[in-house]
Amino acid sequence: MSPESKFGLFLWTWKEALKAARKPVVLLPFFIYALAQTLIVAGLIFFMYPPFSFVFVPLQRVLGGEMALHYPNYFLSLPQAFDKVNFVLSGILGIGVIGLATLMFAAGARPMPLGERIKIVGGRYGHLFGAWIVETALSLAVLYGFAHLAARVPEWGIYVTAARVLFVILVSTLCAFTAALIMLERQSFARALAGSLKLFTSHGVVAFFLIGLPSLLQLPVQFVLSKSAVIVHKLNPEIIAVVVLAGIVAGMLANYFVIGTITSLYRMIAFEAKNNPQPQAAPNRRAAVRS
Amino acid sequence: MKWTSFNNMLRLFLLISALALSVLLSACGADQNLVRQVEIEKRYFGAQKILEKIYINPNIADENDFKLAIAQFHEVVQGASTLPPSEVLDSVIKGSLARIGQLELARDNVDAAVAAYQEIVKRFPQDDEITVSARLTIGLLHERTLQYNDAIAAYSLVLPSLSSRIAPQDPEMYLLSIPFHFARLHKYNPHEAERVEAYRRAQECYQTIIAKFPNSKAGMTAVSYLAALMADQEQWQKLDGLLHQQIAKHANTPELPHFIYTRAMTLHERLGETARARALLEELLKQYPNHDVAPQARFEIARMILAQNQNEAGRQILKEVIKNSANNPGLAARAQEEIAMSYEREGQWVQALNEYRWLAKQYETLPPALNALLRVAYHYTNANNQQLAQHAYDDAIAYYQGLINKYPRSVLAALAQEHIANCFIAQKRWDEAAAAASGIENILDSAVGKVSSYMLLGNIYESSGQNERAIKIYNEFIQRYPQHPLAHMLKQKVLELTNS
Numbered sequence: 001m002s003p004e005s006k007f008g009l010f011l012w013t014w015k016e017a018l019k020a021a022r023k024p025v026v027l028l029p030f031f032i033y034a035l036a037q038t039l040i041v042a043g044l045i046f047f048m049y050p051p052f053s054f055v056f057v058p059l060q061r062v063l064g065g066e067m068a069l070h071y072p073n074y075f076l077s078l079p080q081a082f083d084k085v086n087f088v089l090s091g092i093l094g095i096g097v098i099g100l101a102t103l104m105f106a107a108g109a110r111p112m113p114l115g116e117r118i119k120i121v122g123g124r125y126g127h128l129f130g131a132w133i134v135e136t137a138l139s140l141a142v143l144y145g146f147a148h149l150a151a152r153v154p155e156w157g158i159y160v161t162a163a164r165v166l167f168v169i170l171v172s173t174l175c176a177f178t179a180a181l182i183m184l185e186r187q188s189f190a191r192a193l194a195g196s197l198k199l200f201t202s203h204g205v206v207a208f209f210l211i212g213l214p215s216l217l218q219l220p221v222q223f224v225l226s227k228s229a230v231i232v233h234k235l236n237p238e239i240i241a242v243v244v245l246a247g248i249v250a251g252m253l254a255n256y257f258v259i260g261t262i263t264s265l266y267r268m269i270a271f272e273a274k275n276n277p278q279p280q281a282a283p284n285r286r287a288a289v290r291s
Numbered sequence: 292m293k294w295t296s297f298n299n300m301l302r303l304f305l306l307i308s309a310l311a312l313s314v315l316l317s318a319c320g321a322d323q324n325l326v327r328q329v330e331i332e333k334r335y336f337g338a339q340k341i342l343e344k345i346y347i348n349p350n351i352a353d354e355n356d357f358k359l360a361i362a363q364f365h366e367v368v369q370g371a372s373t374l375p376p377s378e379v380l381d382s383v384i385k386g387s388l389a390r391i392g393q394l395e396l397a398r399d400n401v402d403a404a405v406a407a408y409q410e411i412v413k414r415f416p417q418d419d420e421i422t423v424s425a426r427l428t429i430g431l432l433h434e435r436t437l438q439y440n441d442a443i444a445a446y447s448l449v450l451p452s453l454s455s456r457i458a459p460q461d462p463e464m465y466l467l468s469i470p471f472h473f474a475r476l477h478k479y480n481p482h483e484a485e486r487v488e489a490y491r492r493a494q495e496c497y498q499t500i501i502a503k504f505p506n507s508k509a510g511m512t513a514v515s516y517l518a519a520l521m522a523d524q525e526q527w528q529k530l531d532g533l534l535h536q537q538i539a540k541h542a543n544t545p546e547l548p549h550f551i552y553t554r555a556m557t558l559h560e561r562l563g564e565t566a567r568a569r570a571l572l573e574e575l576l577k578q579y580p581n582h583d584v585a586p587q588a589r590f591e592i593a594r595m596i597l598a599q600n601q602n603e604a605g606r607q608i609l610k611e612v613i614k615n616s617a618n619n620p621g622l623a624a625r626a627q628e629e630i631a632m633s634y635e636r637e638g639q640w641v642q643a644l645n646e647y648r649w650l651a652k653q654y655e656t657l658p659p660a661l662n663a664l665l666r667v668a669y670h671y672t673n674a675n676n677q678q679l680a681q682h683a684y685d686d687a688i689a690y691y692q693g694l695i696n697k698y699p700r701s702v703l704a705a706l707a708q709e710h711i712a713n714c715f716i717a718q719k720r721w722d723e724a725a726a727a728a729s730g731i732e733n734i735l736d737s738a739v740g741k742v743s744s745y746m747l748l749g750n751i752y753e754s755s756g757q758n759e760r761a762i763k764i765y766n767e768f769i770q771r772y773p774q775h776p777l778a779h780m781l782k783q784k785v786l787e788l789t790n791s
Contacts, residue, residue, distance in 0.1 A: 048325045057322065069325065070379055071332035237336070 009268065010206050016267075017105070017260030025114070026104045027256070029097040034252045036093055038245065040085050044078055045241055059085070075237035079225045082244055091136070095128040096121050098259060102183045105263035120183070127182045130189035135175040142167045169212045172258075174200050176207045179259070180266040203269060210261040214254035221247035324374055331370045335383050338363035342390055349397045357398055364391045368410075385411060385421050392428065405432050423449055423456050427469060437738045439476050439774040443489075446473040450492060454499045459507035467509065470496040471516045478523060479776030494520055511546040518553055527561040548582045551575045556591065569595050586616050590626055602633045624654035628663065635670065643670075655694060656703055661710050664690050665717075672717060684714045695734065705735035705743065712747055721755035742772070749781075758788045 020026045047056035047069075060068045063084055064077040074081075099121040103112075121128075146164035150157060177199045181192035200207065224231070224243050231239050341360040345352040364387040371380045371387075392407035411425040430445035446469055456466055470493035477489035497520070500513040514537050521530040534554035541547050551571055559568035572588045579585060590612045597605035609626040616623040631646030647663040654660040668683035691707035691714075698704050708731045715724035728747040732740050745768040752761035765781045765788075772778060 048322065048329050053322060053325075057325070067379075069329075071329050072336055 006206050009203075009265065010209060012268070013206075013210060013261035013264040014257070016264035017257055020105055020260055021256075026101070026260075028114075029100045029104070030252045030256050033089075033093060033097045033255070034248050036089060037082075037086060037248045037251075040089065041078070041082060041241060041244055041248070044074065044081050044085070047074070072232050072237035075240045076228055076232050078240050078244055079228060087136075091129070091132055095132045096125065097255075098179045099124055099128050099183050101256075101259045102179045102263050105260050106180070106184050106267060124182050124186070127187075127189040127192065128179065131175065131178040131182060131192060134189070134193060135171065135178070138171045138175075139168055142171055166212075169208060169215060172211050173204060173208045176200070176211060176262050177266055180263055184266070184270075199266075199269060203265060206265060207262065210265065211258050214257040214261075217250040217254045218247065221250055327370065328374055328377075328380065331367055331374070331380075332383065334363055334370070335367045335387060338367065338387070338390070342394070345394070345397070352397075354398075357394055361391055361394050364388075364394075381415070385415065385418075388414075389421075389425075396432070401432050401436050405429055408432075419452055419455070423452060427466070430469070430472075434472070434476070435738060437742070437772045437775050439776065441774070443473065443476050446470075446476075447492075450496050453496055454503055457500060457504065457509045459504035459509045462509040462512060464512070467500070467512050467516065470494075471519060474520055474523065476776070479779065481779045490520055490524055506541070506544065511541070511544070514546075515549070515553075522557070522561070525561075527557060530557050531562065548575055548579045548584045552584045552588055552591075555588075559591070559595065565595055565598075586612050586619060586622055589615075590622060590629075593626070594629060597629065597633050602637055606630050606633055620654060621657055624650065624657040624659040627654065628659035631663065631666075635666075640670070651690060656698070658706070661691070661694075661706055665710060665713060668714065668717065681718075684718055688714050700734060700736075702735065702739075705731050705740055708734050709743060709747060712751070716751060716754065719755075721751060721757075724751045738772075742768075742775070742777075746777070753788070758791065762788050 043052040043056040044060065046052050047060050057069070060074060060081065063081045064074070067073050068077045068081070100117055103117050103120060143164065146160055146167070150160040150164075153160070175193065175196055177196035178189065178192040181187045181195045182189060185192075185195075187195060221243060225240070225247070228240055231237070231243075338360050341356050341363070345356050345360060367387045368384050368391075371384050374380055388407050388411045392404045392411075395401075395404035395407060408425040408429045412422050412429075415421050426445045426449045430442045430449070433439070433442035433445060450470060450473065453466065453469060457463075474490045474493035477486045480486040480489070494517060497513040497517040501510050501517070504510040504513075514533070518530055518533060521527075521533065531554060534550050534557065537550045538547065538554065541550065552575060555568040555571040555575070558564040558571070569592060572592050575582075575588050576585055576592075589608055593605045593608035593612065596608065609630050612626040613623045616626070627646065627650045631643050631650060634640070634643035634646060644667060647667050651660050651663040664683065664687035668680055668687055671677075671680035671683050688711050691711045694707040695704040708727060712724050712727035712731075715721075715727055725748060728744055728751055730744075731747065732744040734740065735743070745764060749761050749764045749768070752758070752764060762785050765785050768775075769778050769781055769785070
């Protein structure tokens with residue numbers, strides 16, 4: 001099927017992502033990542049008990065100071081502490097999950113042993129890491145830039161927040177195709193970034209919505225977590241942990257749809273480039289999907 | 292490298308990593324102190340949640356919640372005491388003990404509340420901030436239960452460091468009142484040397500605050516208390532000198548009208564210099580016509596005019612005072628009472644009766660209203676009109692009973708009950724008067740209610756010639772409240788009644 005309109009393309013990618021869920025193995029990387037995140041949340045809550053105490057007591061001290069070792073303070077600091085640890089986790093495990101998931105979505109019905117896919121990811125890990133560094137640096141620059149702006153013009157608070165969200169999604173859209181290019185076309189991270197920028201010029205709008213819409217799943221969680229102090233003092237501190245866990249589930253679903261739809265979109269772009277060769281449209285003439 | 296060999300190496304690596312990790316984790320156990328500390332903090336947090344629930348409305352809170360919260364706070368204190376001391380644990384212990392005190396107080400368990408605050412003082416003697424607050428609370432609680440010597444002992448320890456706890460521009464008023472309280476507790480002390488020393492210490496405390504924080508809210512309030520202490524000791528010339536000095540010193544402060552007013556009242560009421568007092572008040576009204584103290588100044592000028600038998604002029608000013616005292620019903624009621632009394636003095640009884648009735652109807656929660664119907668009955672008694680007097684007493688008793696039903700278990704109800712007793716006393720219906728006096732204790736189940744009940748009963752028995760009963764009731768009072776300032780006076784009275 002070759003969707004004619006951009007909207008048709010958008011719907012087709014979602015359909016493809018949903019179809020991929022028929023094979024539960026596709027969900028495996030996301031479950032592994034969510035499991036690792038859950039263990040981190042458990043560690044940040046039960047830091048005083050073994051086996052967590054060895055790592056998480058000093059970690060809590062580093063992240064939140066001595067006060068973070070006291071109840072209910074460690075629930076108050078949980079969202080920020082989790083974000084920091086999750087940031088590191090995304091640079092270590094997250095990029096592997098993206099690479100593996102990209103391979104699985106691209107493989108479609110073609111079978112390939114899991115071990116072999118892990119081996120491919122291992123081979124491309126350095127490039128995935130390079131791309132992650134660049135994307136993260138850009139995102140952090142956007143976040144800090146807008147934080148600075150918000151401090152200078154506090155009366156624009158709500159507009160600055162909205163603009164910040166849009167710009168972070170924009171950065172992700174600019175780098176949307178790097179994983180596909182690194183994993184499927186075996187490009188270096190620098191070329192993959194350049195290629196992703198090229199594809200952004202032709203499919204940026206579709207990619208923006210494919211990334212932006214699943215990201216909305218996180219908004220309710222973020223809103224609730226912004227009221228952490230009220231929840232801790234007026235309701236129950238343990239609710240914070242439940243909300244963070246809900247955030248992990250929301251993040252897992254969002255990641256599934258972002259990687260699934262973007263990989264499907266790339267497959268379609270590569271397929272069209274192969275059948276209608278146009279040098280500027282497709283970044284690589286080699287097979288889009290290596291089985 | 293072939294896939295199979297990579298796979299084997301990966302498996303080997305995972306196996307070694309798992310072994311190393313399990314050895315490492317089994318080697319390090321939990322930090323037991325940290326685990327217990329977090330458990331204690333959780334319990335403390337849980338107890339505070341119960342406390343919040345109780346504080347929504349302590350009057351209708353479940354007794355089990357009180358018990359549970361107190362038990363949990365006690366457990367927290369016990370548990371935290373066994374751990375190595377730290378800033379957080381100390382604050383948890385202090386918080387728990389203070390909350391135990393609050394909860395016990397809410398249950399009227401004063402002894403347990405005092406014990407909790409004493410525990411704070413015992414555990415943290417070096418922590419001035421918490422010990423001063425705890426000692427003050429202990430003092431207030433002892434005062435509440437009429438254990439005045441214990442209250443004096445608690446306040447006495449606080450006085451030296453009190454000025455260091457005062458925030459100059461936003462002082463806690465109860466802190467500033469403590470030296471005055473301390474001195475007042477000695478007012479009826481039979482030993483003059485102790486009484487004089489107590490007033491000297493209180494004055495010294497206020498002088499320190501005035502010197503330390505001149506031109507501040509705390510300093511101004513300290514001046515007011517210093518003036519009150521002088522008034523208490525009837526040092527009128529000294530008081531006039533102090534106020535004169537303050538008026539000159541604080542020419543441009545918001546407190547100036549208060550100082551002028553107080554000085555005028557001292558001149559009028561204590562030094563007999565009414566003309567100077569009136570001139571001061573009139574000058575005050577001229578300079579500060581819209582100040583808070585202005586209606587009060589007008590009221591006092593009106594009283595001075597009435598005292599000169601210029602009734603119509605005085606009443607006109609009082610009517611103005613009533614008109615402008617919508618936010619101060621106490622002053623309006625007093626003005627209304629003055630108007631009624633002026634008509635009565637003039638012999639215009641119909642107008643006086645109307646004003647008294649209006650007063651009783653309009654300001655029923657205020658003391659002048661309670662007195663109004665009793666004054667009507669007294670008027671008929673003095674005029675030897677027994678029939679109308681009887682009617683007036685019956686009306687007054689019905690009115691007071693209505694107030695008791697409308698505001699049950701309140702100070703107002705206790706006052707109304709006292710007025711019922713006074714109605715019976717005026718009619719020499721002694722048994723009914725004694726029964727009414729005993730009823731005060733049932734309405735106001737506090738030390739104040741009990742003291743009022745005892746004193747009124749004693750008076751009734753004395754007035755009705757039942758000296759033995761009076762002696763019995765006074766002895767009971769002395770036994771029950773040995774530290775009460777009246778105890779000494781009552782001992783002498785018992786001696787007089789025994790010898791008579």
